[in-house]
Amino acid sequence: MQQLWPLSALVAAGVAASLFSLSLSKPKSNPIASQASAIAEYKVFDRPDSVAHVLTIPSKSRYIVRPFVFESLATVAQVAAKTKAIAVLNAGFFDPANQKTISHIVVNGRAVANPKDNERLVNNPKLAPYLNAILNRSELRVYDCGKTVRYDIVLHQAPMLANCQLAQSLGGGPQLLPVDTSAREGFTDTQNGKLVRDAIGSIQPNARTAVGLKAMVA
Numbered sequence: 001m002q003q004l005w006p007l008s009a010l011v012a013a014g015v016a017a018s019l020f021s022l023s024l025s026k027p028k029s030n031p032i033a034s035q036a037s038a039i040a041e042y043k044v045f046d047r048p049d050s051v052a053h054v055l056t057i058p059s060k061s062r063y064i065v066r067p068f069v070f071e072s073l074a075t076v077a078q079v080a081a082k083t084k085a086i087a088v089l090n091a092g093f094f095d096p097a098n099q100k101t102i103s104h105i106v107v108n109g110r111a112v113a114n115p116k117d118n119e120r121l122v123n124n125p126k127l128a129p130y131l132n133a134i135l136n137r138s139e140l141r142v143y144d145c146g147k148t149v150r151y152d153i154v155l156h157q158a159p160m161l162a163n164c165q166l167a168q169s170l171g172g173g174p175q176l177l178p179v180d181t182s183a184r185e186g187f188t189d190t191q192n193g194k195l196v197r198d199a200i201g202s203i204q205p206n207a208r209t210a211v212g213l214k215a216m217v218a
Contacts, residue, residue: 022140022170022211023085024057025064038062040087049205055087065142065151067091067105067170069112090209091170095120103171104139104156115171130197133186138173140211141166151213155185176210 024040038061045052057063068083080088092113093102098120105113115121115135122131136157143150143164150164153175160166174182182188182202189197200206 022089022091023066023068023079023083024055024087025066025083025085042087055089062149066168067107069105069107073099089211092172102134103137104169105171106166106169109165109167127186130186130189133184137171137185138175138181139169139171142168153211153213172211177212 038058040058040061040063041056043054043056045054057065063086068079068085068088070079074082076088076090079085092105094100095102095118098118100118100120101113102115102118102121103113104115105111121127121134127134136155138153139156141152141154141160143152143161144167145161145164149167150161152161156171174180174185174187183190187197187199188195188202195203
């Protein structure tokens with residue numbers, strides 16, 4: 001089973017302005033780094049109506065994947081320069097009016113962003129019907145399971161993996177595979193067959209950032 005999950009809908013014209021990013025750093029020690037299968041691979045796919053930039057991180061590699069939070073708006077290039085990461089993805093959602101988060105974020109085991117602290121979100125009467133769904137949107141999780149690192153894409157309120165510690169997490173959504181969870185996560189709403197809410201313009205072309213997990217086949 002494959003999972004595909006948009007990190008953000010805030011990228012425009014190749015320049016990202018965001019409070020949150022997902023960074024990929026080189027491992028400090030990696031005895032299998034010389035193996036071709038353990039090296040991250042970057043490809044560009046040109047299509048008649050789009051261009052896709054794809055970064056593949058092998059499951060057996062020791063690259064460090066973690067969120068990075070800026071105190072103010074920053075471009076992806078600025079985040080890359082700040083973190084010295086080898087790859088940076090625009091990520092998460094925030095309210096541009098007050099620059100407060102709409103996404104849950106955990107960095108190094110500590111919660112650093114909680115959408116419940118965003119008064120424009122929790123006190124907005126227009127969003128009241130969708131608030132529980134918004135607070136339970138999908139997130140990318142990075143688990144420390146002793147000798148191994150495991151990844152998952154689940155709703156925020158989903159239980160943690162047994163015998164593992166949550167090291168990093170970054171909210172985004174909706175999930176696209178195996179099913180589209182746009183309505184469940186409060187991004188879209190359809191009434192009487194008519195789309196009445198589309199928070200991220202999901203039915204129109206737009207620059208997007210997504211993360212996917214591919215199941216291992218024995």
